[in-house]
Amino acid sequence: DIVMTQSPDSLAVSLGERATINCKSSQSLLFSSNNKNYLSWYQQKPGQPPRLLIYWASSRQSGVPDRFSGSGSGTDFTLTISSLQAEDVAVYYCQHHHGTPFTFGQGTKVEIK
């Protein structure tokens, strides 16, 4: 199975400041046939299902604010919140869909400093 490791486990950021979450996979998530990285990011608030933010590592899902962006390729990926808002307090997960079983990172909890 592909192991997904996120860092940090938690972070506290001031309102309006940048938040950066890293995700590392145990093997490359890049398909050379289509040059796509099979990596997604989700946001989960308490009592709610996860919400898809980013797919193919850097494509923003419809309706997601443009302060959320994804980058990276191969085995190293980053989710950036450019200017943290109060409603962004949540746990964030990366997930690979390079093959089965799909696996998720352990989650990163984002709080307001």
Next chain:
Amino acid sequence: QVQLQESGPSLLKPSETLSLTCGVSGGSISGYYWSWIRQPPGKGLEWVGYISYIGNSKYNPSLKSRVTISLDRSNNQFSLNLNSVTAADAAVYFCARQQFGELSSFDYWGQGILITVSS
């Protein structure tokens, strides 16, 4: 707007079979892959398995011998059966749609159903 809704018994005894259904509204079940994902209270997410619109299925090897996912096209729903449950199977179970086919992200999710396993 596509909506998914999980349903089924929420309290099970050890060794019983978990049976859940995910009803899909606002869109057809055809053309997509459909997954079950679970989350133990306070913990992370685990993919359980998927079924395709033509009935092909794949499961997490950690559960493979106990899990079955089936499709009911006439009622636009799909189901999860997990047999011989233990306390380790207690979790919120989510159903979700895979956005672009077999190897793709989950774009629509149900609200989840909390499953408790207790004697």
